[in-house]
Amino acid sequence: MRVKDLIDVLPASSFTYQGDLDLELRGLVLDPPKRKTRGRFLYPRDASWPQVPEEAPRPSPQKTEWTIQRALNYGISGIICSSELRGAPYLEGKNVFFSDDTFALTCRIVAAIRESLDTQRITAITGSAGKTTTKAMLLHALRAIGEESIATNPGNLNLQRMALRRLSLSPQFSHSVLEISSSALMAFRKSGFTVSPDVGIITSIAEAHLEHMESLENVARIKSDVFQAPPAGGTAIINADAPHADVLIQRAVSEGCQLVTYGESENATIRLASWDPETHDTVAMVGQQPIEYRLGTAGKHTALNSLAVIAALRAHRLKNWRQGVEALATFEALEGRGQTAQIRLGTGAQITLIDEAYNANTASVRSSLASLSAMASDGSKRRVAVLGDILELGPQADQIHRDLVDAVLTANLDHIYLFGTHMAALFDELKGRTDSVHHWPDLASLKTDLPSQLRERDIVLMKASGSTGLKDWVAELVAASSSPS
Template sequence: MTVADVIEALDDTVSFEYRGNTEQLFRGAATSLRRGEVRRRFWVVRDRDWTRRRRDFYRGSASSAEGDLAAAIEWGAEGVICGPEYKDSPLLEGMNVFFTPSTIDFTCRLIEAQRRLIRGRRTIAVTGSAGKTTTTAMIAHCLQALDPESSIQHNDRNRNFLHWALAYQTRTHRYAHSVPEISGAALSHDWDHYAISPDVAIVTSIAEAHLAAHGDLAGVARDKSNIFKSPPPDGAAVINIDTPYSEVLVATAQSEGAKLITYGESPHADLRLKDYDLATGRVRASIGGSEVEYTLSAKGKHLAMNSLATLATLRDLGLDWQSGMASLESFVPPVGRGQEAAVPLPGGGEFTLLDGSYNANPASMRAALASLGESAPQSRRIAVLGDILELGTHYEEVHQSLVPDIHAAHLDSLHLVGENMHAMQRGNPHLASDVQCWSTVEELISHLPSTLRPGDVVLIKGSGATGLKALAAHFLTSGSS
C-alpha cells in the first residue's frame, strides 16, 4: 500500500495536507519511541487530543515532543503525521509528512480507510483480567497452522495504552490476520464516530485485577465491555459466560449490535466445556450442537477454556475450525504464562516446572493452584507464590481469599515472597506441611534448588514486579544446580 492509496481512500471527514513522495510505501504508524517500532514507519506526534477518559494522555512538553520527533527521524522513520504548527520545522525538510489538525482523528480515519481497502483481512482483539495473552497466542497459533504461508500479526506484549493500540491497527493491511491483546486502558476513548473496532472481540474473564483503577469487579467489567463498542457489520462478541459480571458484557455486546457467541461450562454456553482431563490434556466439548474431543499439550483447565474462545473465533471467521482444533495439540504457552518444563536435577531425574512467573492476578493465581492440585498424586506439590499487585485498597481481602485455593491444592511445601503473602500466612499458619517466607528472591534461589527431588511439581506464580521470573530463569537455564 502506498501513500497515494491511503490518500485516495481517506474520505472528506478528515482534514489533512500531504507533503512528500506519494509513491512511498506505507508500512503503518508508530507512536512508541523504540527503534524497532519507528523504523520505516510514519511517526505520529501525539497532540492534546490524545486523551484517556478526557484526560491529557501526552505526558511530555512541546520541547519533548520535538525531541521525540528528532529521535524518530534519526531512527529511520519514513514519514511523519503531525500538526500544522510543524510546517516550518527544519526537522521535516525532505520528509514525507501528513499535516492535520488532530493526529488522533487522522489516525482513526486512516485505520478506517485501510479497512475499506483490505476487506477480508480480519482483526481479532482479546481482553480480560486473565487469559488474554494465552488466548491471543493460541488464536495466532491456529491461524498459522491453517495457513502456514500467511503472515499473522500477533503482538508479544499487551497493548496497554491507546496510542499503542491505534498504531498497531495501522499495520493490519500487511497481514492476513491481526491478533492484538488489548488492555482496558486502551478501550476508554470515545470510538462512536469511528469504524475501527475488531471483527472479533473477546473477553476472557473478569477478576480482581487493576482494582486501583476500576474500584470493583463491576467497574472492571464495564471497562472491558468497551471492546464491543461500534462493531463492524457482522462483528462478533465472544464472551466467557461463566465469568463474574458476564451479564454486563453481554448487555453491552447486544446493545451495540454485535453477534453474541458465548463459551464456558454453563449449559447455556454456545461452546460448552463438558470435561477436561489434566493428565492427558483431553478436552470434551459441545460445539454447535455436536460433541467433539481434542487434545491440548498445554496443561490446565483454564487453557481448555481459552481453547473454546479460540475455536469460537475460527468458526465465526468461517475457517476450518476442526483442523484448527487439531493443531492445538502442538500449542505451547508463551514463556511465563503456564509453560510446563522438565528440569534436570544434579543427582539424576527431573522435576516439573509450572512457570507462571510473568504476572498474576487472583483469577490466574487460582487457576494455577488448581492445576498444581490436580497433578499426579505421587508427586510432591510445591508452590512459590509472590504478591499480587495493583489491587488498590483490596490487598488484604484478595490475598486472604486465596487461602481456600491453597488448601485445595494439598501442597507439600509453600514458599511465599512479598509483604501481602507474608501477612496472609500469619493469619493462616497451616497452609501446607512446610511453609517458608522469604525476604528476597535471591535467598529463595540459594535455598530451594537443593531441596528438590525427582518427580516434584513446582509452581512459580506472582506479579511481575515480585521478581519471581529470576527463579524461573534460574531453573530453565541451569537446572536445579
Template structure:
C-alpha cells in the first residue's frame, strides 16, 4: 500500500481525529488484529463479534492507530488506551473502510478490471492474473474476497509498482455490484455469463442480468465492456454500456474460439482468433470445455491491454486450477479426482458433468458423480435438481452419490430417467458420503466432487485422497 496520512484518512471518511498526529503516515490497513503489522491502521468491523473488542490486541501488536464508531459505549476507554497512537471517530467502520479504498483508488494511475458473472468469474479472474502477470505488475482478488469488505481490502493491497488490478465482484442483490464499482472504478468490465445463481434472492434471470449489468453501466466512456457473445442476455446488458463493447465466443464474437478438442484428462484446446490476421492453437492446462469461454474473455481483455496473440497463448497455456475449482488429483491407485467443490449452480454443474465424461477412465474404471445441493436457487431449486438428475442419467454416468436434502430430487430424477436404482446413492451430509465412498471407489475410477460451498464436500475429497 502507498502510505496515507492520518489527515487523508480522516478527510476521506469524514471522520474526526480524536488523538494523534494528522501528518503520521499509515503503512497498511487491517481488519484482523491477528495480522496487524507495525504502522497499520486497525478498522474494527462489526460482525459475529464487535471488532472494537480487539483494539487493545491490535495496539499491542503495533497498530499505529484505529477507527472507533461514533456512539460506541467503549469510546472513552478506547481513546484512553491509544497513548501516542491516533484515533479517528467515524459514523460506520465498514463505510469508512470503503471510503478509504475509494479515495485510495482515485490516487492510483492503474488499469482496473472488474469481473462478474453467474459462473466462471473466479476462474476468469485467476486466468487474467496469470496471463497479465507476464507483462504487468498485477494484484488480484484473493480467495473469495469479492464483496463489500473484500473488494476494498483488495484495492488497498496495491502499491506504487502495481499496474493492473483485477477485482472479482460478487453480489447477493440489486445495487451491490454498483456499490463495488463505485469503490473500484473499473476501466474494463467483464461479464462471463448469466445463469440461475442467486435466483432465491433476485427471482429471475432477467433480474440477475440487470444486477450484473451494473458493472457495465459503471464503466467510463473510455472504458471497455467485455461480454460473452454467445450468452442470450448480452444484448440486454449491452444497452447499459456507454463504453466500447468487445464480445467473445465460439458461435459469435470479436474474439473467437474454434476447432475445440479435449484430451483424455478433459483439457481443452482451441484455435484463438483475435481478428488481427494471426491465430494460434491454445492448449489449456485446466480441465473443462467451458473454460474455453473463460480463456476467450481473458484474451479479449489482454488484447485491449496490448498483449499479442502469442503472448496470450503462452499465458493461457500456463494457467493452473486453484483450490477446489476443477482441481485434479490422481492417486497411487489411478483414481482420478476432479475437485470442483467450491460452489455450484445449474450451469456450472452441467459443465462439470460434461467434463467428467470427457475424462478417459482406466480399464474397468467408472465415472462417479458425487453431487451435493445447489443452494440459493429459491423456487426453481426442485426443478433444477431434477434436471441435473436427468442429465446424469442421459450421460450414462456409472454411479451417482447425491448429498443433501435438495439432492434427493436429483437422485429420484436420475432413476426416473433410466439410471439403475442400485447405482444411485443418497447421503444426508458430506461426512456420511466420505465414509461411504471409502468402500465404493475402485482403482481406475474418475470421480467428480461438486456442490455449493455450504455442503462442504471438500471432506469427501480429503477422504478419497487419503484412502484410495
C-alpha cells in the first residue's frame, strides 16, 4: 500500500504527514532494524499508548528520541511519532507521520492494511490457558501441509505492539497466526480497533489477571472481542467446556461469525471421543465422522487443543487438512508448557520432570493435574505435583487457591508439594483430607527440602506462575543434570 493511498482512507484530522507520498508502506517495526528495509515504519511507544500490566514502563521522551535517531541511522524508511517532535532537526527530510495520538493512528494504519487484504488468512488465538501451545500446534500443522508463508508472533509475545506489527505484515504472507492477550484486546477496545480475523479461537476462560479484569464473566466478555467485525465467512472457534461459553457463543453469533465449538461436551461440533494417556492416541468426532490420530505430546489438555487445530484447518478450507492433523504426531511440547525431561538429582535419584513452570492459572493447573493423574503409576513410580502460587488474582486469591481442592483430591496423586503464600490457603483445605500434602512458605525453602523427598522413577509435575521463580529452578535442574560430571 502506497502512503498516499493510505492517507486517503485515514481520518484527516488524526495526523500530518511529511515525505514521499509514493513510498510503498510494507509494514511496521518495533525496534531499529538491523539492516535497511524499504517501506518499514518505526512506531515507538509514547505517552499516548495505554500502559498494560505486563509491559515495562513507557520509555522516557529522551529514550524515544534516541530510538528514532538510531532507526534513521540504520536505514528505516519512516517514523510514526508524536506531534511534539515536529520540527526536530533529525526528522528534516524524513518520511514521518506526526500525531497527537500515535496509538490510535497506528491502529488505524493497521486497520487500513487489514481492509486491503485479499487472499491472506488471519487466525487470532486468545484464552486464559493453552493459546501459545494451540498456536504452535497450528503452525506445525500448517507447515506440514506446505504452508510456509506464515507470519506469527514469537513465543508468547502477545501484547498490542507485537500484534499490530504482525498484522501490518499480513499482506506479505499467506497466513498470519497470532496470539492475542486480554490486555491487548482491552487496549484495542478503547481505540475502536478490531483484529477481525478470518478465524478467531478462544481456548479457555479462567481466573487470570483478575486484578485488572474483576470477574470471570468479564474475562469472557473481553476475550470475545476477538470475534468482533469478522470478514465475510469469518469463523469463531470456541471451547464449549469453558466457563461462560454461552457468553462467547452469543457474542460470536451476534457478530455474524460462523460457529464451531469443541471439547468434551456432547453438543460440541468437534468432540473429544477418546484419548489414551500412554500412547496419546486420539479420536475426535467431527459431527458423526471419527478422526483418528496420534499426538506427540502428553496431556489431555493437548488433545483438547488439537480439536481447535482441526477446527481452524477446516475453517480455512484447506483441502489437505487431514495431513496437518496427522503431523501432530511429531509436535513437541514447548519449554515450560509440558516439556518432559529425564533428570538426575544431586541425591542420585533419576526422575521424570514435567515442566509446566512457565506460568499458571486455575484452568491450566486443573488440566495439568488431570494429565498427571492419567499417567500410569505403581509403588516404584510415584506421581508428584509441585505447585506454587498463582499470581495476579487480586483480593480473591486465597479463595481461588482453596477452590483447587477438588482438582487435587480427584487427581489422587502420591504426593502434593505446595509453596507460597496463597498455596498456604489450599494446604489448609487439604490438611486432614490427605496425608500426602506438604507446604513450604517460599521457593527457597522448597528447594532446600524437595530433592530429599523425591526418589528414583518419580514423575514430577512442576507448575506455578512465572514470577515465583520456579521456572528458573527447573532450568537449573535440567542444566545441572545434562552437564558432564
